[in-house]
Amino acid sequence: GAVVSQHPSRVICKSGTSVKIECRSLDFQATTMFWYRQFPKQSLMLMATSNEGSKATYEQGVEKDKFLINHASLTLSTLTVTSAHPEDSSFYICSAKGGRRGYTFGSGTRLTVV
Amino acid sequence: GENVEQHPSTLSVQEGDSAVIKCTYSDSASNYFPWYKQELGKGPQLIIDIRSNVGEKKDQRIAVTLNKTAKHFSLHITETQPEDSAVYFCAASPDYQGAQKLVFGQGTRLTINP
Numbered sequence: 209g210a211v212v213s214q215h216p217s218r219v220i221c222k223s224g225t226s227v228k229i230e231c232r233s234l235d236f237q238a239t240t241m242f243w244y245r246q247f248p249k250q251s252l253m254l255m256a257t258s259n260e261g262s263k264a265t266y267e268q269g270v271e272k273d274k275f276l277i278n279h280a281s282l283t284l285s286t287l288t289v290t291s292a293h294p295e296d297s298s299f300y301i302c303s304a305k306g307g308r309r310g311y312t313f314g315s316g317t318r319l320t321v322v
Numbered sequence: 323g324e325n326v327e328q329h330p331s332t333l334s335v336q337e338g339d340s341a342v343i344k345c346t347y348s349d350s351a352s353n354y355f356p357w358y359k360q361e362l363g364k365g366p367q368l369i370i371d372i373r374s375n376v377g378e379k380k381d382q383r384i385a386v387t388l389n390k391t392a393k394h395f396s397l398h399i400t401e402t403q404p405e406d407s408a409v410y411f412c413a414a415s416p417d418y419q420g421a422q423k424l425v426f427g428q429g430t431r432l433t434i435n436p
Contacts, residue, residue: 214365242423251411251426252366301365303424310356311415311424313365 210236212304214314221292221321229287229317231302237282238304242311243275246299258285282306292321324349326414328427336435341402343430345412346394352414355388355395356424360409369410370397402434 211234221227231241240259244252256272258264258279266272274296276288285304289296302314325348335341347355353374358366372379372386372395379386383402388395399406412427 249431251428254423254425257423299363310354310368310371313358313367316363316365318363 210304210310210312212238212302212312212314214302214317216317217315218318219320221319223293223321224291226288226290227292227319229289229300229302229319231285231287231304231314233283233304233306233312236304236306238285238306239282240305241279241285242303242305243277243285243287244301244303246301246316248299252301255287289319292319294321297321324352324414324416324425326412326425326427328412328430330430331428332431332433334433334435335402337402337404339402341397341399341406341432341434343397343410343412343432344394345396345414345427346392347414347425348393349414349416350390350393351416354415354417355386356413356415357384357386357397358411358413360411360429366411399432404434404436407432407434 213232215230243255246252255270256264256266258277260279260282264277279285297320301316303311328345356371359369360366370384370386372388383400385398410430413424415424416422
């Protein structure tokens with residue numbers, strides 16, 4: 209079945225630094241990847257949609273300069289949280305979609321900004 | 323845009339009993355309705371999905387029903403077991419094979435009491 213690998217699973221960083229999260233589709237080509245953010249006891253909120261080789265489309269209210277998304281290949285997308293602050297602490301989840309495959313989710317990244 | 327409402331937010335049932343979670347959606351263009359199970363600290367896992375050309379789908383103890391006229395769909399879990407305890411999310415999308423985003427419901431925390 210479709211597998212999406214997301215790394216790291218947990219990261220702690222200091223306020224003001226940047227953090228990069230990777231999302232890889234291991235056994236299929238992901239033409240579209242989605243990045244979600246989930247606060248405790250809440251639903252998944254879509255941050256942005258990225259298609260391979262083109263700029264990401266951000267949802268309303270999501271700062272594109274703060275959350276940099278790169279979808280450079282059909283198997284890799286990265287989310288970089290720049291100048292992280294404590295309020296950016298959250299659970300970030302990627303999802304990949306390709307061909308006839310449905311939406312496959314990564315295992316998530318718990319970001320803690322101290 | 324699409325709006326998905328999910329009820330109840332919490333559900334507690336005795337082991338062996340059935341659990342039902344309901345969702346409604348607003349966009350009549352939606353034609354793909356997946357259900358996800360999310361365990362603590364992990365990404366969502368697809369447990370069953372249904373497309374608009376069928377009204378019901380079953381996979382062992384799990385079934386999903388869809389009423390396109392009323393714009394609602396439900397998840398049914400029979401013979402519940404302690405390992406069914408998790409948060410369940412419904413979602414809707416207008417295009418299973420395209421790049422359309424999933425819109426999630428608010429989630430249901432299901433607890434199975436031994």
